[in-house]
Amino acid sequence: GKKIIIVGGVAGGATTAAKLRRLDENAEIIMFERGEFISFANCGLPYYIGEVIKERSKLLVQTVEGMKQRYNMDIRNFTEVTSIDREQKIITARNVQTGQEYSETYDFLILSTGAKPIVPPIEGLQSSNVFTLRNIPDMDKIKGFVEEKSPQTAVVIGGGFIGLEMAENLKEAGLSVTIAEKSPQVMGPLDPEMAGIVQNHLVEKGINLVLNNGIEKVYQNGQLVVLESGEMLESDLIILAIGVAPENNLAKAAGLELGDRGGMKVNEYLQTSDPSIYALGDAIEVKDYVNGTPAMVPLAWPANRQAHIVAHSINGRDIKYPGTMGTSIVKIFDLTAALTGNNEKTLRRLSVPFEAVHIHPLSHAGYYPGASQIAIKLLFDKETGKIFGAQAVGEDGADKRIDVIATAIKGGLTVHDLQELELAYAPPFSSAKDPVNMAGYVASNIVDGMIETVQWDEIDDIKKKGGYLLDVRTVKEFENGHIEGAINIDLDQLRERLAEIPQDKTIHINCQVGLRGYLASRILQQNGFKVKNLTGGYKTYSILN
Ligand code: FAD
Numbered sequence: 001g002k003k004i005i006i007v008g009g010v011a012g013g014a015t016t017a018a019k020l021r022r023l024d025e026n027a028e029i030i031m032f033e034r035g036e037f038i039s040f041a042n043c044g045l046p047y048y049i050g051e052v053i054k055e056r057s058k059l060l061v062q063t064v065e066g067m068k069q070r071y072n073m074d075i076r077n078f079t080e081v082t083s084i085d086r087e088q089k090i091i092t093a094r095n096v097q098t099g100q101e102y103s104e105t106y107d108f109l110i111l112s113t114g115a116k117p118i119v120p121p122i123e124g125l126q127s128s129n130v131f132t133l134r135n136i137p138d139m140d141k142i143k144g145f146v147e148e149k150s151p152q153t154a155v156v157i158g159g160g161f162i163g164l165e166m167a168e169n170l171k172e173a174g175l176s177v178t179i180a181e182k183s184p185q186v187m188g189p190l191d192p193e194m195a196g197i198v199q200n201h202l203v204e205k206g207i208n209l210v211l212n213n214g215i216e217k218v219y220q221n222g223q224l225v226v227l228e229s230g231e232m233l234e235s236d237l238i239i240l241a242i243g244v245a246p247e248n249n250l251a252k253a254a255g256l257e258l259g260d261r262g263g264m265k266v267n268e269y270l271q272t273s274d275p276s277i278y279a280l281g282d283a284i285e286v287k288d289y290v291n292g293t294p295a296m297v298p299l300a301w302p303a304n305r306q307a308h309i310v311a312h313s314i315n316g317r318d319i320k321y322p323g324t325m326g327t328s329i330v331k332i333f334d335l336t337a338a339l340t341g342n343n344e345k346t347l348r349r350l351s352v353p354f355e356a357v358h359i360h361p362l363s364h365a366g367y368y369p370g371a372s373q374i375a376i377k378l379l380f381d382k383e384t385g386k387i388f389g390a391q392a393v394g395e396d397g398a399d400k401r402i403d404v405i406a407t408a409i410k411g412g413l414t415v416h417d418l419q420e421l422e423l424a425y426a427p428p429f430s431s432a433k434d435p436v437n438m439a440g441y442v443a444s445n446i447v448d449g450m451i452e453t454v455q456w457d458e459i460d461d462i463k464k465k466g467g468y469l470l471d472v473r474t475v476k477e478f479e480n481g482h483i484e485g486a487i488n489i490d491l492d493q494l495r496e497r498l499a500e501i502p503q504d505k506t507i508h509i510n511c512q513v514g515l516r517g518y519l520a521s522r523i524l525q526q527n528g529f530k531v532k533n534l535t536g537g538y539k540t541y542s543i544l545n
Pocket of ligand 1: 034035044081250282283
């Protein structure tokens with residue numbers, strides 16, 4: 001049979017190994033893993049530190065012995081693959097415990113080496129209270145430190161997924177937590193106004209959130225963090241979570257082609273520039289499914305799907321990997337933030353013309369207890385209705401809406417099709433018009449030319465230029481907070497008060513979430529006014545204002 005060597009024994013590696021065995025009983029499979037553990041649940045690590053997951057053993061999805069037995073394969077943990085001789089098809093391996101080195105031939109080589117936390121060259125990051133989180137030993141170190149040293153203050157550097165999860169778990173463990181983020185927002189894959197909801201929630205939950213402020217250096221054996229602004233933060237514990245970089249040393253030394261950001265380049269069957277060597281997971285460059293440009297997407301779903309494809313390809317069945325959409329989700333205390341496809345920042349960077357709508361529907365029927373608003377942003381092509389991406393933030397139901405839209409994108413559905421999705425409804429779960437349907441209706445109105453919209457971040461400019469802003473909420477709502485300079489006419493009085501509205505200007509309408517603004521727009525349009533409705537209403541506008 002074939003002799004297959006796998007480098008990396010976690011998400012991508014172990015999944016490929018298992019699939020290879022299911023496809024071929026006769027293959028010789030050797031899986032190398034530098035660390036002690038294989039097939040562990042990286043994604044669960046923060047929750048063990050926060051004691052949401054109580055048993056460490058639950059994170060060890062498969063043990064070396066268990067997997068050897070079940071899949072009849074050779075698993076060599078504590079063994080690093082140190083070089084590849086592509087001519088001879090030989091790898092060199094080194095047992096990291098004994099130092100013993102040896103070589104092994106292969107017919108096929110699979111690289112699932114993952115990505116490592118980025119550690120910038122900043123003074124003081126070598127202090128003993130600074131941690132990164134990638135694997136079980138990292139997790140044990142952090143948990144041990146929390147238990148032994150009882151730190152009171154923690155600084156989490158970086159407001160991405162792992163940083164947010166760590167901040168929450170440390171807060172729940174009783175520490176006073178600061179998140180220091182260099183960019184103007186947390187969670188880069190969200191657009192700023194959507195991230196704003198997450199930021200407000202972090203603050204409500206008692207996190208000290210510092211944005212637009214990277215770290216300058218770490219002082220006093222790690223006890224003090226100095227930010228770029230000069231601000232100082234006490235730090236009994238520091239978590240460094242500013243992102244990951246592909247582990248590409250082996251590939252680089254072997255002369256495999258790499259992308260601009262260091263990910264291994266692969267074809268649609270996940271072969272590297274050497275057809276006998278496949279690569280997958282966090283270490284490869286993928287194609288962005290929506291826009292086709294190169295991307296790095298370090299997530300577990302792609303690694304699992306790619307494992308399936310690699311195993312099949314080696315066994316003579318070619319399945320194409322069409323790219324990664326980046327569908328992802330994170331819990332932030334009581335909130336869920338989820339997204340799929342391209343965000344506005346990406347579309348702007350690529351100069352793709354797009355429209356965006358914001359809606360704030362309830363997670364389920366308002367008359368059934370426990371409903372809460374979900375902020376949903378949908379990005380699409382105004383001409384064709386093609387869906388580019390979506391983001392959802394809310395306490396309940398954001399996950400399934402994003403999963404439905406992710407499915408729609410995969411299926412090539414348009415915003416018109418979203419109206420037609422027949423989704424499960426009873427009052428505890430949704431409304432007869434599900435939030436996804438609603439997003440479809442609102443977006444379709446734009447594609448169909450029924451309404452023009454204005455975005456939350458265009459309002460200040462409109463104000464400056466003396467534009468006309470009309471708030472159609474009730475007097476009471478208006479008094480509770482409104483866009484400065486807006487004129488208030490309650491929607492229910494609009495028909496009688498048309499004379500108060502100028503005919504020669506564009507009327508920028510807002511209500512609370514966009515719906516009454518749409519109704520007002522239809523009334524005004526049919527009376528000869530030129531109107532634009534603020535998508536997402538005052539609610540979206542006020543997130544960052
Ligand atoms: P990894 O799982 O990192 O495995 C690579 C392995 O290769 C490592 O164990 C490494 O030791 C080994 N290795 C590298 N080089 C060598 C070598 N030369 N020789 C031998 N072994 C080698 N994704 C989600 O989708 N959702 C989540 O909620 C989520 N949460 C996460 C939380 C944390 C804390 C972390 C760290 C990651 C999380 N991820 C999440 C990301 C997800 O875990 C990764 O995308 C996935 O594990 C990638 O799989 P991989 O096989 O490419 O790499």
